[in-house]
Amino acid sequence: xxxxxxxxxxxxxxxxxxxxxxxxxxxxxxxxxxxxxxxxxxxxxxxxxxxxxxxxxxxxxxxxxxxxxxxxxxxxxxxxxxxxxxxxxxxxxxx
Amino acid sequence: xxxxxxxxxxxxxxxxxxxxxxxxxxxxxxxxxxxxxxxxxxxxxxxxxxxxxxxxxxxxxxxxxxxxxxxxxxxxxxxxxxxxxxxxxxxxxxxxxxxx
Amino acid sequence: xxxxxxxxxxxxxxxxxxxxxxxxxxxxxxxxxxxxxxxxxxxxxxxxxxxxxxxxxxxxxxxxxxxxxxxxxxxxxxxxxxxxxxxxxxxxxxxxxxxxxxxxxxxxx
Numbered sequence: 001x002x003x004x005x006x007x008x009x010x011x012x013x014x015x016x017x018x019x020x021x022x023x024x025x026x027x028x029x030x031x032x033x034x035x036x037x038x039x040x041x042x043x044x045x046x047x048x049x050x051x052x053x054x055x056x057x058x059x060x061x062x063x064x065x066x067x068x069x070x071x072x073x074x075x076x077x078x079x080x081x082x083x084x085x086x087x088x089x090x091x092x093x094x095x
Numbered sequence: 096x097x098x099x100x101x102x103x104x105x106x107x108x109x110x111x112x113x114x115x116x117x118x119x120x121x122x123x124x125x126x127x128x129x130x131x132x133x134x135x136x137x138x139x140x141x142x143x144x145x146x147x148x149x150x151x152x153x154x155x156x157x158x159x160x161x162x163x164x165x166x167x168x169x170x171x172x173x174x175x176x177x178x179x180x181x182x183x184x185x186x187x188x189x190x191x192x193x194x195x
Numbered sequence: 196x197x198x199x200x201x202x203x204x205x206x207x208x209x210x211x212x213x214x215x216x217x218x219x220x221x222x223x224x225x226x227x228x229x230x231x232x233x234x235x236x237x238x239x240x241x242x243x244x245x246x247x248x249x250x251x252x253x254x255x256x257x258x259x260x261x262x263x264x265x266x267x268x269x270x271x272x273x274x275x276x277x278x279x280x281x282x283x284x285x286x287x288x289x290x291x292x293x294x295x296x297x298x299x300x301x302x303x304x
């Protein structure tokens with residue numbers, strides 16, 4: 001158990017809780033998605049710090065899974081979801 | 096060994112500063128491009144310094160190899176998705192913010 | 196000392212999870228709900244780690260945060276496409292209704 005690592009993990013968790021505001025109030029869809037990606041990176045960092053702080057190296061594997069699957073949501077968003085959701089807004093503005 | 100531990104803590108602290116500034120940039124910046132700029136710094140440099148600090152404190156070479164592998168994966172993922180989002184935002188004619 | 200900071204970590208984690216779940220359920224925009232669901236899966240994996248169940252956390256990280264998010268985004272795209280397709284169907288029906296009387300009226304003349 002190491003105090004300083006868990007304290008750093010707590011700071012990162014507070015940063016996630018602050019970034020929640022950007023997801024709720026983001027003007028465009030891309031802002032929300034990129035905030036979710038920052039959450040993913042912060043989650044990886046918290047996992048690494050907890051693996052040192054709780055002395056269980058298994059958590060490195062969970063961080064590895066997070067890192068592998070981090071880009072999936074954003075790439076799917078750019079390829080599939082962004083076009084349609086922005087078009088709906090433009091159509092509402094035009095009509 | 097003791098001084099290596101302290102150097103690791105210093106690196107982790109600097110990386111934490113990058114994460115906090117990335118979150119503040121996400122909250123305060125006016126545009127999608129500037130937010131992308133702030134966020135990718137948190138992804139690459141912040142996590143890189145964190146991995147550097149943790150690998151100064153690590154016990155074995157296998158842990159260091161796993162940490163660096165995680166960092167390289169996050170680097171590929173974040174730079175690829177940042178490039179995709181910025182390029183398709185330009186293609187959708189979202190204008191960059193300029194000082195009024 | 197360490198137990199205190201762990202308790203503070205758990206408290207912040209539980210509060211953020213509850214806030215996230217409330218916002219997720221009371222959200223009107225579907226896309227925002229999907230993004231909130233992705234971050235909910237991530238924080239839920241952290242909660243499983245704190246409950247000392249790393250195997251469940253691994254499954255939650257792979258399924259909840261990694262795979263369900265892209266699946267929901269693709270489903271959202273397909274839903275909107277179906278909605279547009281229905282709108283086009285309506286337009287075609289109106290057009291057919293508009294054309295049919297002409298064709299029917301043409302033969303008697």
